[in-house]
Amino acid sequence: MATSPRVLPSGRVTFAFIDVVGSTKTFAAHGDAFVAAVTALHDRAVEHTQSQGGAVVATEGDGAFLAFPDAGSAVRALSGLQAELEGASGDDGGLRLRIRSGAHTGDAVPVGDNYLAFAVHVAARVAGAANAGQVLVTDEVLHELTAAKELPATDAVDTGIYRLKDLSDPVRIWRLFGDDALPRATPARRTNVEPPRTSFVGRVAELEEVRQLVAEPGLVTVIGPGGTGKTRLVSEFALADSDAFEGGVWLVELATLDDADLIVPTVGDALGLTGANLGAVIGDLQRRGRCVLVVDNCEHLLDPVVDLVEELCAALPNATVLCTSREALRLLGERVMALAGLAAEGTATDLYLDRAALAARTETDLHQVAQLCAALDGLPLAIELAASQARTAPLTEILEAVLSGKDSLGRRGGQERQRSLDAVLEWSLGRLPPATRNSLLTLAVFPGRFTPDMARTVLAAAPRCDVEATRQLARASLIDLDGDDYRLLSTVRAAALRQLSEDPELHEEALDALASWASDLGVRRFEIKTYHDDVPSDTLLAVEAALAHGLDAKITGLGKAWNLIEVVAGVRGATPGLLALAKRAAALEVTDADEAWTPVCAANLLHVLEVPVAAEPVRFDQYADLARAEGDGRLLTSALSAAAKIWELAGDDATGLARRLEQVEASERPGCRHNLGMALGNLGRHYWEVGDYAAGEQAFRAAADVAQEANTWAGYCVHLCALAEVALHDGRYAEGRDYALDALKVALPEWRLRGYALAVLTHSYLGLGDRASALATGRLAVEATRPFTGMATDPAYDQMLVELPELLH
Incomplete structure (x- = not known):
């Protein structure tokens, strides 16, 4: 091969390699002719290289190593050599x-x-990826050609990004000459997200929503409480859709960072840049083209992330930044997607079954699985933590542990912040100011939903809390704004209560604040002389929790709250827990008229639900005397009602009747007339129980008239049903039917009184021989009582429902 004195270029150098395709096979077939052909090839390579100012660094076997002072000369030399060889015909021997x-x-x-x-x-690996007749180059070659305006006449073709042997970073390869065969290399994924070890269950609609949001450049933020699967969702998007973006989808994980100065270098690491500054990151993303940068777990570094995102969006108008956080970044133009838990009876159950199967456990009780998933708020992380225990504990035991709130469902392995439900909460709490942290733990004493006013009242009464903390906690996805009310997810509340129990002083302050709120509520509602049907059930649960603490801590001033509970539970029924509290409260011995409200209201609640009260009747006569001494007519009527029932239970019907008549008389006084209907109804029930049905009917009718006049719908409904029962007892089925139909007109559909009226109506139809109507109303009666399963209600009403199936059969 002829050579001329060479000067090896220095500085910015373009290196090239060539070698013969199929050389071993060709050598074996042609022998000396092949050797001669390779020698001629070397000569042609030298000529093309030197004509472009390049140098042949070395030749070895059937290949050559070339160096050029610029990219344009290298491409011209390689393309010229390929064009000559591809256009040549073979020799006589083929x-x-x-x-x-x-x-x-x-x-x-x-x-x-x-x-x-x-x-x-790098040049050697790129050449090795080429097919016969091709010239392949890297981004660096193409950029130099573009800058010098020396691109070849044919357009450069982006063949993709590839993993090349011994190179840690993937390389984008461009084809400048040759056919469209893909490089002989392994394509690199356009993402740094590694495929997970577990399957992706559900979230089909959510994944599509992410796709739609990311389709446009700008900022997209997926928010939600810890454990909702934000990271898994965006990772699945990266794995499924990275090829749709020229520059790929790149995940930046911030969870392990505590220093804002490390954010940009971490972004650089995700992009394959070492020690990158912001300028290098922006430059790299610009070169990649349309891409998505996923910044995961932003909540603990929110301010510096906001600064970074603003600069990226300004410099990269065609890029999308997809963030995950427990709160939104609140930037102009931000598109926010709120991620909720999975549906308990749908994908949440599917997820549990899938993960339990990994623990070699097959569950067949799908109802219990759905219960467990609902108790875990449908949070994917919580469900996976529960399923991880399936190998060592039966489903019933796992469910009991979750419902009791005593188990944080810990596991080994994985990120430390996701090893238990407590760790998930602590990840958020550890980054809150102390007063805000205390506020969340304090709000956990609410058993259910709570209004902003309830939250402010309790936080204001707790000395180490921030009265305005709810908005910050809602932004951080630690509490949910559900309509006009707030709520804590069950998993968050249980974890918060476990942490609260580790701080007895704060726990006591929180419960005292709850009791103070309940006392104020009781006083305010005391002036509203209705059945409090506008009070939400969750509010009543909070009052119940306050009353429990009041009994434990011997807190005074909760009598009016007990009055609220007595009135409402008499209509809606009572939980076993409330009945247990009422028994404790009814046993209290007090000497103050204000405090007498507690045992009196508790006893009346038990009496309405026909739960025996273990108390001396004389004690409640004494409470009536306290009320007379204080001139408290409302307490007097309540105390007489309680005393009457206890005398009756003691077998002294005469004294019981005397107290009933005293109650009616007291209820006719100014300020107490709203109790008259109840007093007359109690009197009618007394006559009914002693067998004086005529007197009972007269009292019930008077009670119904008073209730109708006062527009107290619940009392009116109860008294009409009582009149219907009297009519049924006497065989007056048509009259009983009419009373029951009138009762139905005022019974609210969601409360147990509708079931009561339907049950009486069913018995009326049976008495009339109308079995078709009885069957229809009987089914409605049973259906109406489903919400009250497990609750204490009027035993006579309960017995009527028990008899229905047999009667209908």
């Missing part, structure tokens, strides 16, 4: 050489008569 070629540009200086530079290795 011998025709075809070569592959590739180039890369990098910084280098000669070492003796050769080079020691990383760019040499």
